[in-house]
Amino acid sequence: MHSSNGRRMTCPRCGTPMEHWVEIEISNGGKQIKYYYKCPRCSYRVNDLVLSIKRQNGAIVVTKEEYKTPMRSRVGNIKRVNKNE
Numbered sequence: 679m680h681s682s683n684g685r686r687m688t689c690p691r692c693g694t695p696m697e698h699w700v701e702i703e704i705s706n707g708g709k710q711i712k713y714y715y716k717c718p719r720c721s722y723r724v725n726d727l728v729l730s731i732k733r734q735n736g737a738i739v740v741t742k743e744e745y746k747t748p749m750r751s752r753v754g755n756i757k758r759v760n761k762n763e
């Protein structure tokens with residue numbers, strides 16, 4: 679199958695198609711909605727999007743965090759290069 683819809687994701691660990699999950703966390707004064715992919719086989723998790731909804735001085739503030747790179751990028755891929763020439 680070659681149909682690509684952007685919502686499809688396979689587990690980088692074991693190759694199983696991942697499931698899309700939504701988790702809503704309510705803490706005092708705010709709400710956090712987390713969208714993520716989870717592997718049904720090995721429980722590997724990749725964050726997709728996090729929305730934070732907070733009340734600030736009577737106004738509702740929505741913060742959006744997007745995870746464009748899968749979490750595996752944090753394993754050894756972050757490198758800081760300083761070029762002093």
Ligand SMILES: [Zn+2]
Pocket residue numbers: 689690691692693694717718719720721722
């Ligand atoms: Zn997996």
